[in-house]
Amino acid sequence: MHTLEHGLGLDHVASGKVREIYAVDDERLLIVATDRISAFDVVLDQPIPDKGRVLTGLSRYWFDLLDTPHHLISTDPESVPGLDDPDAVRGRMMLVHKAAVIPMESVVRGYLYGSSWKEYAAGGGPTTEHLPSGLAQASRLEEPIFTPATKAESGHDENLTETQARRYVGDDVYEELRKRSIDLYLHGAGHAAAKGIILADTKFEFGVVDGEIVLIDEVLTPDSSRYWPADAWTPGATMPSFDKQPIRDWLDAQDWDKAPPPPTLPNEVVADTRARYLEAFELLTGEPLA
Numbered sequence: 001m002h003t004l005e006h007g008l009g010l011d012h013v014a015s016g017k018v019r020e021i022y023a024v025d026d027e028r029l030l031i032v033a034t035d036r037i038s039a040f041d042v043v044l045d046q047p048i049p050d051k052g053r054v055l056t057g058l059s060r061y062w063f064d065l066l067d068t069p070h071h072l073i074s075t076d077p078e079s080v081p082g083l084d085d086p087d088a089v090r091g092r093m094m095l096v097h098k099a100a101v102i103p104m105e106s107v108v109r110g111y112l113y114g115s116s117w118k119e120y121a122a123g124g125g126p127t128t129e130h131l132p133s134g135l136a137q138a139s140r141l142e143e144p145i146f147t148p149a150t151k152a153e154s155g156h157d158e159n160l161t162e163t164q165a166r167r168y169v170g171d172d173v174y175e176e177l178r179k180r181s182i183d184l185y186l187h188g189a190g191h192a193a194a195k196g197i198i199l200a201d202t203k204f205e206f207g208v209v210d211g212e213i214v215l216i217d218e219v220l221t222p223d224s225s226r227y228w229p230a231d232a233w234t235p236g237a238t239m240p241s242f243d244k245q246p247i248r249d250w251l252d253a254q255d256w257d258k259a260p261p262p263p264t265l266p267n268e269v270v271a272d273t274r275a276r277y278l279e280a281f282e283l284l285t286g287e288p289l290a
């Protein structure tokens with residue numbers, strides 16, 4: 001599923017890069033994960049079949065496993081009042097409590113990679129202020145670090161220094177998000193490690209429901225996290241991403257400036273990527289995607 005007919009019988013309230021959001025009533029939303037995929041922040045034209053079901057299935061798995069207040073009410077389409085065609089969204093929908101979104105991405109890193117490695121290699125930046133010298137790309141960090149970023153309306157998210165983040169959400173909320181995010185990361189990383197997978201870093205979103213801070217959005221999915229096969233981990237090297245690597249490699253080999261429109265993916269690249277998402281689901285949950 002790439003796009004949805006906005007004819008579910010509910011009011012469509014927003015489209016993200018991957019998800020479509022509908023209003024169920026004043027307190028609840030229906031979040032539907034499509035099969036859209038983005039690479040280098042550009043949404044590609046070809047959907048990855050089953051990707052939306054993988055993201056929803058994994059989020060549900062983690063919401064059940066992580067012992068934390070969260071927004072998920074149900075993944076059963078029959079539980080959504082006013083939904084016209086339950087089969088259109090089965091497996092890819094979440095009925096959730098509508099939250100006042102805290103506009104900060106709560107990123108936790110256990111390894112030095114991506115934008116944080118870039119800052120570090122360039123002499124330091126917001127995410128590296130608490131790191132020692134002498135680390136390499138993909139180095140494991142002594143302790144996971146909390147490196148929040150702004151939730152940009154469009155374009156790239158921007159990493160915040162601790163001072164900026166504290167000013168952005170206030171000291172009390174900052175402390176709570178930091179503690180909750182690091183605990184969740186450690187819980188998830190421990191679980192993944194037992195399956196031979198490294199959770200290198202991940203992004204959480206939180207919102208407020210009835211005065212309480214709850215975990216919202218998707219959680220510990222391949223789209224919100226960097227997962228690496230543990231046996232491929234080599235500090236000092238570039239790491240293959242579990243899921244998007246076939247697409248990134250293929251795009252890198254094209255003459256494309258990373259601005260829309262993106263090139264058309266060959267079928268093999270789509271099939272390879274789909275297999276990677278299904279494999280990530282199966283490895284993490286111990287079950288094939290139903």
Ligand SMILES: Nc1ncnc2c1ncn2[C@@H]1O[C@H](COP(=O)(O)OP(=O)(O)OP(=O)(O)O)[C@@H](O)[C@H]1O
Pocket residue numbers: 015016017018019020021029071096097098099100101151152153205207216217218
């Ligand atoms: N319980 C909730 N209440 C309100 N909004 C939510 C809730 N859970 C998730 N969201 C919001 O729904 C959207 C999910 O859509 P999607 O993941 O496709 O967006 P995105 O492309 O990541 O872009 P962005 O997060 O910047 O909107 C996010 O904006 C997220 O903040």
Ligand SMILES: [Mg+2]
Pocket residue numbers: 016018217
């Ligand atoms: Mg998102």
